[in-house]
Amino acid sequence: MAAVSGGVLLLAWQGARYGQWLVDDAGITFAYARNVANGFGPVLQPGADAVEGFSNPTWLLALVFGEWLGLFDRGTIFGVADFVVYPKLFALLCCAGILSVCYIAARRVSRWPALVTFVTGVVLAAIPSFVIWCFSGLENSLFALSVCVLAVHLFLAVLDQRLWTPRVAVIAGVIAAFAALTRPDGLIYVAAYPLVSLILIRRTEWRNGFRHVVYSSLAFAVPFGAYLLWRITEFGRLVANTAVAKHQAMPTVHDLTRAGDLVHYAGAPAVIAAVGVVGLALAVPSRWRDGIAAFLVPLGLAMIAYCVLQPDWMGQFRFATPVWALAAFVVVISAAEVLARLRTRGRVLIALTLVGALIPSGVALADAAESYRADSDVPLCWIALRFGRYVNGYADIIGLQQGSMLAPDMGGSSLTSRLRLIDMAGLTEASIADIYAGTGATTLEDHVFEDRKPTFIHTHGLWWHNGITLDPRMTRDYYQIQGFQDPSGGRDEDWVRKEVVRDDRQLQQLRQYSSQTLSHLLPDYQKAGECGGELRPGQAVPR
Numbered sequence: 328m329a330a331v332s333g334g335v336l337l338l339a340w341q342g343a344r345y346g347q348w349l350v351d352d353a354g355i356t357f358a359y360a361r362n363v364a365n366g367f368g369p370v371l372q373p374g375a376d377a378v379e380g381f382s383n384p385t386w387l388l389a390l391v392f393g394e395w396l397g398l399f400d401r402g403t404i405f406g407v408a409d410f411v412v413y414p415k416l417f418a419l420l421c422c423a424g425i426l427s428v429c430y431i432a433a434r435r436v437s438r439w440p441a442l443v444t445f446v447t448g449v450v451l452a453a454i455p456s457f458v459i460w461c462f463s464g465l466e467n468s469l470f471a472l473s474v475c476v477l478a479v480h481l482f483l484a485v486l487d488q489r490l491w492t493p494r495v496a497v498i499a500g501v502i503a504a505f506a507a508l509t510r511p512d513g514l515i516y517v518a519a520y521p522l523v524s525l526i527l528i529r530r531t532e533w534r535n536g537f538r539h540v541v542y543s544s545l546a547f548a549v550p551f552g553a554y555l556l557w558r559i560t561e562f563g564r565l566v567a568n569t570a571v572a573k574h575q576a577m578p579t580v581h582d583l584t585r586a587g588d589l590v591h592y593a594g595a596p597a598v599i600a601a602v603g604v605v606g607l608a609l610a611v612p613s614r615w616r617d618g619i620a621a622f623l624v625p626l627g628l629a630m631i632a633y634c635v636l637q638p639d640w641m642g643q644f645r646f647a648t649p650v651w652a653l654a655a656f657v658v659v660i661s662a663a664e665v666l667a668r669l670r671t672r673g674r675v676l677i678a679l680t681l682v683g684a685l686i687p688s689g690v691a692l693a694d695a696a697e698s699y700r701a702d703s704d705v706p707l708c709w710i711a712l713r714f715g716r717y718v719n720g721y722a723d724i725i726g727l728q729q730g731s732m733l734a735p736d737m738g739g740s741s742l743t744s745r746l747r748l749i750d751m752a753g754l755t756e757a758s759i760a761d762i763y764a765g766t767g768a769t770t771l772e773d774h775v776f777e778d779r780k781p782t783f784i785h786t787h788g789l790w791w792h793n794g795i796t797l798d799p800r801m802t803r804d805y806y807q808i809q810g811f812q813d814p815s816g817g818r819d820e821d822w823v824r825k826e827v828v829r830d831d832r833q834l835q836q837l838r839q840y841s842s843q844t845l846s847h848l849l850p851d852y853q854k855a856g857e858c859g860g861e862l863r864p865g866q867a868v869p870r
Contacts, residue, residue, distance in 0.1 A: 330441035331426045334448015338422045341452045342462035345700055347411045347857070349707040350641065353464025354738025355755065356381045357410060357707075360390035361400050361742070369561065371741050371755045372748060372864075379558060379567045380737070380755030385509045386466035389417060403860035410742075410862065414464045421468035422451075422461060428472075428479040429656045432622075435486055436615050437663045443656075450655040453689060455696040456592065456644045457651040464707065466509050467648040473506040474625055474649040475656075477516060481523050481621035490527065496520060496539040500546025507551055511570060512632040512646065517547045522624045527617055564757075572753035572760035578635035585634045589647055592695075594688030600681055601658040608661035615664060619657065626653040641704045643695070708858035710736045712848055712868065715743025716858075718783055718821075719867040720844065721808070722746060724836050725827055730782035733775060735790045742862035749781050751790055776800040782827055787819040796820060806834055809841040844868050 358371055359381050367373040371380055381387055390413075393399030399413040429447050433440035451457050461468040480502060484495040499520040506513030520543040528536040559565060590598045609616050629649040636646050662681065666674045714734050722730055722745065734740060735751040753759035758774060761767040767774070772794055775781065784805060786796050795801065796818070806828060810820040821841065828834050848868070 328427070328430070330444040330448075331423060331430055333445050334426045334452070335419060335423045337448055337452040338458065338461070339419055341458045341696075342415065342419070344696070345459065345462060345703070347407065347708075348703050349411060349414070349464035350703075351705045351707045351710045351736050351738035352641075353414065354707045354710065354740075354742055356383060356387050356390060356466075357400065357464070357738070358741035360387055360394055363387070364391045364394035364400075371737065371750075372744075375747070376757070377561055378755050378757050379562045379564065380569060380750070382511050382567045382569045383466035383470075383509055384554060385505060386469055389469065390414070393417070400862075406860075408858075408860045408862075415462050418461045418468035421472040424472045425451075425475045425652055428475050432479045432482050432656070433660055433663075435483065436618065437660060438667050439663055443659050443663050447656050447659045450659065451651060453692055454593075454651050454655075455692055455699060456647055458696075459643050459699060459703075460645050460648050463645075465645075467645070470506065470509045470513060471648045471652040473502060473509055473513070474516060474629060475652050477502040477506065477519055478622045478625040478653060481519065481624075482618050485523070485527065485618045485621050486615075490524065491532065491535050491539045493539065493542055496542040497546040500543040500548075501550065503543075504547045504550040507547075508554055511567065512636055514551075515628045515632045516625060517544065519625050519628060522628075523621050526620050526624070562757075568757055568760050569754045571757075571764050573637055573639070574764045575637050582634045583631070585638075586630055589630075589633070589644065589650060592644060594684075594691055596684040597688040600684035601654070604658060604665055604677070604681070605661040608664040611668070619661070622653060622657050626650065626657060629653055643699055643704075705736065707739045707742075709739065711739030711743045711858050711862050714740040714785060715862070715864075716866045716868045717844060717848065718785070719743070719745055719865060720840055721783060721821075721823065721837055723867055724840060725823075725829070725833055727782065727827060730827065731779070732783040732785065733779070733781040733795075734783075734785040735787070739858075739862070743864060743866050745865040746782065749775075749779055751786075751793070751795075771795065772798045772800070776804065780804075780824065782824050784822040785820065787813055796822075806837075808834075808837050809845060 355371070359369055362368065362370050362373060369377055369379065371378065390399055393413045394401070398404075398409060400410055402409060404412045426444055426448050430440055430444040433443040437443050457471075461471070477499065480495070480498060481490070484490045484492075489495050500517070503513070503516040503519060506516045521540045524536045524540055555565070558567070562568065564571065609619065629647075633644075633646050633650055639645065662677070666677060669677065714732070714736055718732055729747075731747040731749055732740070732744065733749040733751055737748060737750050737752070737755050740748055741755075748755075750756040750759060753763050758767065759771065762769070762771050762774060769778070775784075775795055776798065784795065784801075786793075801822065805822040805824055808821040808823055810818055813819045823837060828837070
């Protein structure tokens with residue numbers, strides 16, 4: 328398995344180049360895992376209402392097991408915070424799993440399975456989108472692994488002519504259910520087994536094929552349906568609260584044009600060359616050609632899922648991780664098949680064509696990686712400092728025993744804040760999610776100022792434009808502690824409720840603390856991971 332090890336080492340090296348960075352959204356699942364593991368239930372904070380503010384149950388479970396085993400959220404491992412080490416090592420294991428199943432598939436059809444596996448690892452390591460999101464603290468690596476396992480399972484079943492057997496059908500359904508419980512868009516992979524069956528079935532076998540499609544669907548329905556029943560019982564919703572807050576629109580045909588974004592990212596010459604190689608490999612009828620359909624179907628489903636998902640604020644194509652994993656293997660194994668058929672001169676010509684097409688893409692992808700390292704998406708540790716420990720300092724100054732904070736970033740905040748958090752984004756707040764979805768009984772402004780009345784309010788960037796800070800009740804009920812123009816065109820502002828501030832002297836203490844402390848925090852924005860070995864509620868920035 329030297330090929331797998333070599334590919335994993337390359338991926339580890341590339342992942343290490345992003346340092347201890349974890350994206351803040353990962354902290355939301357971290358907080359839920361902490362509370363589940365410690366017996367508080369599926370809540371963002373102990374004592375909070377149960378809201379499904381996560382969309383990755385299997386990843387949540389992996390973190391819970393890490394907590395129970397003492398490997399996660401307990402301290403440091405070799406001087407590095409385990410909340411950084413554990414999810415990144417778990418992601419690396421998932422990457423090893425991806426390359427291992429690729430090797431298993433390549434061994435069946437290629438003369439050079441080790442080379443195919445290693446080159447697949449090289450390609451994945453060269454794609455910043457794949458590396459960034461696998462090692463972000465989110466579920467991407469586990470999701471990509473589940474999709475690759477499904478594809479290889481179907482691939483081997485086709486090669487062995489076992490596609491329409493109960494065992495293959497049931498396992499395909501269970502793997503699809505796992506994918507659907509790892510990310511919401513994983514639901515699309517329930518269609519993988521039926522579509523592969525539809526493509527390969529012969530007229531005389533349709534009854535047998537249909538029966539096994541039913542088996543696969545039932546195998547999917549049992550675990551997924553059980554979770555769905557628990558979701559309705561526990562949270563009172565048919566879908567995760569995150570889906571309600573994001574208010575995913577119904578997909579349209581126009582959404583499919585978003586595939587062009589991935590083509591542009593990978594480089595048009597490289598994509599054209601890749602499609603050409605796959606086409607040449609499929610041109611000759613063979614059992615291998617039927618098998619590769621088992622990869623092309625999940626790849627097509629992954630592309631569709633990427634296209635129809637509503638984009639979020641994170642860069643580098645967060646929802647495309649399975650696309651890169653499947654596409655890399657399909658292209659590499661196809662290239663190996665084509666090269667195996669040709670003589671030396673033909674092999675040289677194909678190899679030179681591929682290298683020539685890949686060089687511009689390699690340069691562009693290297694630039695994209697460098698750019699992201701210099702300006703990554705919001706780091707978890709920055710939010711833990713800025714909205715957890717820093718605002719805890721506000722609460723300490725005014726002697727606040729109990730209070731709340733309205734803010735849009737819940738990851739690091741939920742791990743360090745001693746205040747009751749109100750999620751301005753609505754991901755972990757059912758009432759605000761309903762407002763964004765158009766089903767709430769009130770407006771966001773009325774909900775904030777008349778119903779919740781948070782002790783502190785923070786806005787920044789696009790959140791500054793949501794109307795809360797422009798509402799006249801803001802200046803009626805709150806003092807502004809600090810505010811400045813941020814690069815996105817909005818304003819970074821902190822506000823405190825007037826009734827909790829004893830006098831002008833205390834208000835000046837808050838403003839002095841802000842001016843002295845925030846000025847030191849802001850230059851450290853991109854120093855991801857530098858927030859100590861533990862994140863605990865009540866921690867404050869030293870004054």
